[in-house]
Amino acid sequence: MLRVVEKPTKENEELRTTLDELLQRGALKMLHEALEAEVAEYMRRHRGARDERGRAQVVRNGKASARQLVTGSGTLEVRAPRVTDRRVDVDGQRQRFTRQILPSYMRRAPKVTEVLPVLYLRGLSTGDFQAALPILLGEEAGGLSPTTITRLTASWETEYHAWRRRDLHDVDDVYVWVDGVHVRVRLEEDRFCTLVLIGVRADGTQELIAVEDGYRESTDSWATVLRDLTRRGLRAPAVAVGDGALGFWAAVGAVWPETREQRCWVRRLANVRQRETWDTFVDAVRRITRPDHA
Secondary structure: OOOOOOOOOHHHHHHHHHHHHHHHHHHHHHHHHHHHHHHHHHHHHOOOOEOOOOOEOEEEEEEOOOEEEEEOOEEEEEOOEEEEEOOEOOOOOEOOOOOOOOOOOOOEOHHHHHHHHHHHHOOOOHHHHHHHHHHHHOOOOOOOOHHHHHHHHHHHHHHHHHHOOOOOOOOOEEEEEEEEEOOOOOOOOOOEEEEEEEEEEOOOOEEEEEEEEEEOOOHHHHHHHHHHHHHOOOOOOOEEEEOOOHHHHHHHHHHOOOOEEEEOHHHHHHHHHHHHHHHHHHHHHHHHHOOOOO
16 A cells, blocks of 8 residues: 655655744743743832832842743743842841742753653653653753652652651541552553542542552552551541452451442442443353354
């Protein structure tokens, strides 16, 4: 079968480049406008601040040196406006203007940083980031070398370990949703899964309680998670909602015997629909394979 493949032309490449440039220009324009509005609002709030000679104590002071900011629209070169604040508080501390939109330390937009763990979990090795990110974020995407990715990975692990050791005495969930999430990324064996608990408080607030590694969805794995939560102060919920995984229900009976069990209706309906689809398929095969089938 013949296929018609459009050969890339110089015009197509120029159009694609122009579109990327337009997006970056628009993002840069909006960022500059936001930074200027932030400064204008700060100046407005403190326009009455004067020294003994009547001079304004909060004044503009040009722009900072250009820096590269990695964003979802590419790498932008930004020069943020500066403000000099000569005010001194009652403790003798000098006041300073602090940018909220673009802090001095920021080199990457928050959303870009959030994407990096996803790429890592999808199987992108630290050595591949240096080749992949310039394609996604522009050739000038800096500060994202393999060493930086390794350092970020270490910081994510530190944050996670601190989170999973946090005190839970103030958590009072009425019921919890539980599930075992099976993934196939960065795992040598497919028998492992992630055990997840999401709690709901009396006011309807939802919160992530636990994300732990488990061996399939075994009773021992679930029991280990529930005992650790109890040790850190989590009280047994009134109701636990989950699918038909027997390992979890056996663990609940042993660790939280007072907790009532509720099968997840979403899973039940999905199982029913799946069974209906299978039965329909089997009936169709039987009709086709009957000797008297025309």
